Amino acid sequence: MSKKPPVAKKEEPPATVPPAPAEEAAPAPVKKAEKGKRPKKHKEEKGVHAMYKIEGDKISRARPTCERCGPGYFMADHHDRYTCGHCGFTRYKQK
């Protein structure tokens, strides 16, 4: 008269287990790529050494120096003018 209850009910199927959120994680890295619109241009390496050109034994300056500040202050090379970043002196290119 000793009946044991059935033990089959122990394994309950997971009724409400959400599936892995693989769908939400996928489109995330796409946003990052859209941020950088322009492809990076490799700019010329700049520095004091870029202002000089060495031709054999001689050194020549690639850019004019500022008339106000004197030698040592190179002027920025724009498409139609040279400007001094130190004092703001502008010299237009003559054609």
Ligand SMILES: [Zn+2]
């Ligand atoms: Zn200057």
